[in-house]
Amino acid sequence: MFFGLGVLRGLMVTLKNFVTSYFMPPDRGGLFTVEYPEKRLPVIERFRNFPFLVYDKDPENPRCVACEICANECPTKCIYIEKDTDPNKKPLRRPAIFDIDITVCMNCGICEEVCPFDSIYMDHPFEVASSDRLEKLLFHKNDLLKSNDYFHKIRPTHAAAIDARRRAVEEKKKSAAVKPSETGQPPKAQNGGKP
Amino acid sequence: MEILDSIFLNTKKIFLDLLGCWLPDWMILLVNIGIIIGVIAVLGPVIMMYLTLLERKIIGRMQNRIGPNRVGIFGILQPIADGIKMFTKEDIIPQNADKIVHFLAPVLMVIPALLAFAVLPFGRGMIPVNLNVGLLFFIAVSSTSTICVFMASWASRNKFSILGGMRSAAQMISYEIPMVLSVVPVILSAESLSTYAIVEAQARWSGLHWFVFTPWGLLAFIIFFLCGVAECNRSPFDLPEAESEIVAGFHTEYSGMKFALFYMAEYMNTFTVSALAATLFLGGWEGPVLPSWLWFFIKTHALIFVMFWFRGTLPRFRVDQLMGLAWKLFLPLTLINIFVAGGYHLISDRNFRVAGASAVLLVSFLLFTVFLNRKYMPEKRRYDLVD
Ligand code: SF4
Ligand code: SF4
Numbered sequence: 001m002f003f004g005l006g007v008l009r010g011l012m013v014t015l016k017n018f019v020t021s022y023f024m025p026p027d028r029g030g031l032f033t034v035e036y037p038e039k040r041l042p043v044i045e046r047f048r049n050f051p052f053l054v055y056d057k058d059p060e061n062p063r064c065v066a067c068e069i070c071a072n073e074c075p076t077k078c079i080y081i082e083k084d085t086d087p088n089k090k091p092l093r094r095p096a097i098f099d100i101d102i103t104v105c106m107n108c109g110i111c112e113e114v115c116p117f118d119s120i121y122m123d124h125p126f127e128v129a130s131s132d133r134l135e136k137l138l139f140h141k142n143d144l145l146k147s148n149d150y151f152h153k154i155r156p157t158h159a160a161a162i163d164a165r166r167r168a169v170e171e172k173k174k175s176a177a178v179k180p181s182e183t184g185q186p187p188k189a190q191n192g193g194k195p
Numbered sequence: 196m197e198i199l200d201s202i203f204l205n206t207k208k209i210f211l212d213l214l215g216c217w218l219p220d221w222m223i224l225l226v227n228i229g230i231i232i233g234v235i236a237v238l239g240p241v242i243m244m245y246l247t248l249l250e251r252k253i254i255g256r257m258q259n260r261i262g263p264n265r266v267g268i269f270g271i272l273q274p275i276a277d278g279i280k281m282f283t284k285e286d287i288i289p290q291n292a293d294k295i296v297h298f299l300a301p302v303l304m305v306i307p308a309l310l311a312f313a314v315l316p317f318g319r320g321m322i323p324v325n326l327n328v329g330l331l332f333f334i335a336v337s338s339t340s341t342i343c344v345f346m347a348s349w350a351s352r353n354k355f356s357i358l359g360g361m362r363s364a365a366q367m368i369s370y371e372i373p374m375v376l377s378v379v380p381v382i383l384s385a386e387s388l389s390t391y392a393i394v395e396a397q398a399r400w401s402g403l404h405w406f407v408f409t410p411w412g413l414l415a416f417i418i419f420f421l422c423g424v425a426e427c428n429r430s431p432f433d434l435p436e437a438e439s440e441i442v443a444g445f446h447t448e449y450s451g452m453k454f455a456l457f458y459m460a461e462y463m464n465t466f467t468v469s470a471l472a473a474t475l476f477l478g479g480w481e482g483p484v485l486p487s488w489l490w491f492f493i494k495t496h497a498l499i500f501v502m503f504w505f506r507g508t509l510p511r512f513r514v515d516q517l518m519g520l521a522w523k524l525f526l527p528l529t530l531i532n533i534f535v536a537g538g539y540h541l542i543s544d545r546n547f548r549v550a551g552a553s554a555v556l557l558v559s560f561l562l563f564t565v566f567l568n569r570k571y572m573p574e575k576r577r578y579d580l581v582d
Contacts, residue, residue, distance in 0.1 A: 004564075007509065014257045014508040021256045033261050 045155050048122035050102045051111050053144045054151050062145055063119035066095040070111035070120055078104035079111065098141040103133060118162050124154045199486040204320050231323045235312045239305075243462040244274035250503050257507035284451035292448065293350040300347035301449065301456035307343075308463035310336045315470045316391050318480045318488030329390040330382065333471055334375055337426065340460065341367040344428075344435060344445050347457070351448035359444025362514065363435035366425055369518050370432075373525035374422035377415040380536030381406055381475050390471070394479035405478040410552040411536040414560075416476035418525050418532075420498065423472055425517070427464035429502055431509035432517060439511075469498035524563050531559045 020029030034041055055062040071079040084096035111120045123146075130136035152159040198205075207230060215223055248263065248270060255262030263270035288297055314329035316322040326332050341363055348360025382388060384406065385396035397404050406412035425432035436444035446457045473479060473494035480487035482494075512520070535552045542548040 010508050011504060014504060017259055018253065018257045018504075018507075021259055029259070031259055031261060033259075035261070035264075 043124050043126075043154075045157065047124055047126075048109055048112075049107060049126045050105055050123050050128065050139070051100060051109075051120050051144070052123040052146045053098065053120055053141070054118070054148055055145055056148050059142075059145045059147075060094075062094060063117050064095055064098065064115075065093040065117055065119075066098075067117070069114050069116065073110050073114045074105075075108060075110060076104045076106055078102070095141060098144060100139045100144060101137070102128060102139055103137045118166060121151060121155075121158075200319055200488075202486075203318070203488065235309060235323060239309050239312065239463050240459060242466050243459045244278070245271075246462045246465060246499065247277070247458070248274050249499075250506070253500065253503045254507045257504070278455070281452055281455040286451040286453065287448070289352060289448050291352045293352070296346050296350035297448070298453075300343050300350060301453040301460075303346070304340055304343035304460040305456055305463070307336045307340045308460040308467065311464070311467040311471075314390050315467065316394050316474060316479050317491055318486070321480075321488060322391050325389060325391050328388045330378060330388045330393070330475075333390070333467075334371075334378075337464065337467065338367060338371050340464065343460075347449065348445040351445075353448050355441040355443070355447045356445050358441045359435040359437075359447070362437075363428070363445060365514070366428075366432065366434060366517065369521035370422045370425040373418055373521055373529045374426065376526070376529035376533065377418040377422065378475060379529075379533050380411045380415050383533070383536055384540065390474050390479075394474055394481060397478040398481050401483050403478070403481075403483065405476060405481075407476040409539065410549060410556055411532050411539060412476055414528065414532050414556050415536075416472065418529055419475065420472050420501075422521075422525065423468035424502055424505060425521075427461060427468050429461070429465060430506040431512050433511060434514060434517060437511055465499060465502060466495065469502065470495045472498055523566065527563055528556075528559060532556065 017029060021031050024030035026032045053062050053064055066081050066083045068081050071077075071081050078101040080097065080099040080101075081095050082097040084092045084094045086092055107122070109122050112122055128137065148159070148163075151162075207227075210230075211223055211227060214226060218226070251273075252262040252270070263273040266272040266276045288294060311333055313323045314326055314333050344363040345360045348356040348358075348363070351357075381393060385393040387393060387396070397406060407416045428435050434444075436446065438444075441447075446454055449457060470491070473491065477494045477498075478490075479494075480491040482490035485493075535555050539548050539552050542551070
């Protein structure tokens with residue numbers, strides 16, 4: 001109605017913001033900023049950052065069987081896997097080299113989706129910045145391997161569900177393995193019947 | 196209070212008395228001038244430094260941010276960090292630029308900003324030069340900065356720069372006139388052009404007889420202040436350097452320390468314009484209880500806060516809106532204001548003159564705003580001879 005009244009109203013809005021920013025909580029006009037390196041918000045459970053590998057008890061025997069499905073599915077092709085071999089050059093079901101170039105990884109989580117052995121999951125830490133691109137930002141197997149307990153710590157719900165499923169599968173396998181022995185037939189050996 | 200009031204004057208006097216034991220009289224005079232020049236030359240950059248910090252803090256708060264707080268406690272060393280950054284930056288001169296003018300523009304830009312400090316009364320007896328035409332000097336000197344802006348824009352040979360320069364010139368012409376006319380009632384009332392005398396004319400009522408408390412003073416203050424905001428190219432009148440339209444306006448082609456000089460001039464202008472508005476309308480260093488120089492700084496900073504407040508709130512004006520405001524509203528209002536102020540001094544009955552002056556000004560304001568708010572539609576033209 002009046003000329004200049006809108007300007008005054010606008011000025012009042014900013015003045016209110018200015019005053020309330022000193023003593024009000026964020027939802028009532030205070031500051032939203034968390035001063036990051038000193039204070040930090042808790043990382044929520046479903047937060048997903050670069051992948052890591054889970055091992056159950058022994059880091060020498062991770063869940064990963066080096067099937068390379070994740071390496072093939074990864075859209076940016078940032079996973080590099082080499083199978084481990086025994087002294088006779090026979091391939092083993094575990095990786096010798098498992099590298100993820102996290103300068104290339106785009107955190108899509110496809111590796112987590114496709115892994116049939118519940119081995120690779122998305123991690124929580126996000127402060128991975130480094131001045132050494134070639135060494136520090138190329139994660140090797142030892143950097144990637146983390147225990148199942150750690151997985152439980154960062155994502156309890158997800159980890160519990162995975163564990164329950166794995167246990168169920170294991171039970172089934174056991175009962176399937178027991179049944180044939182009850183009928184008197186020898187169980188089929190895991191490695192294709194070879195000695 | 197008396198001791199605090201004249202603490203700076205007495206310090207200088209003691210220092211000069213000490214020197215007087217060794218030096219002849221004419222040397223003392225030179226040293227005295229040297230001290231004043233030194234104080235201003237140091238004060239200018241220091242003011243610029245902490246004003247940038249203050250602005251970033253205040254605008255941050257208005258946008259629910261914290262503002263710089265990493266360098267030193269509360270970020271007080273931030274301006275120094277910025278200064279170091281500016282010094283170490285590359286100084287780029289465009290290939291086709293007019294090298295000499297391009298170099299001169301930022302240097303000359305700072306000079307009027309520093310000169311304007313010379314006539315500001317910082318406190319009782321604390322005026323660098325008590326010119327009897329101080330106000331005129333201030334207005335004349337501060338408007339020359341537009342020439343430097345235009346030099347910068349012309350010498351850069353950049354279309355955005357030249358657009359900024361043109362805008363600056365147009366803005367200066369339209370704002371200088373209402374600004375000068377709005378101080379006429381003050382001169383009329385104080386019967387002097389000296390800034391010191393103007394402050395002393397507001398000394399009654401134990402230092403609260405400010406011109407802003409009269410109807411004509413209030414109007415003149417608002418107009419003067421808004422024109423001052425336009426004069427130092429601050430938002431919402433920052434058309435010469437509108438980032439969203441013409442990159443950075445007249446300082447598009449400047450980098451490093453030259454850019455910092457433009458910045459410095461802008462912030463020193465902010466300070467001097469606020470200080471002059473405080474001097475003319477808010478009683479300068481007059482005020483009860485507190486020492487005079489403190490009063491001066493409080494009032495000046497209150498006005499500077501309002502400038503930052505504007506910047507945190509208002510979007511930029513369009514060029515035609517800016518011109519319209521100056522020519523169609525401010526100019527006629529200031530003209531009427533001069534007559535009202537004249538009548539105000541002729542009539543002796545206090546209540547009657549206050550009411551009369553307020554009524555006249557309010558009516559004219561409403562009249563002009565209705566006038567200004569009219570939708571303007573250019574009439575349709577037909578070119579019969581074309582076909
Ligand atoms: S992480 Fe999973 S998908 Fe990738 S190689 Fe290992 S087992 Fe295969
Ligand atoms: S998160 Fe995506 S990009 Fe990163 S390793 Fe897994 S599949 Fe590749």
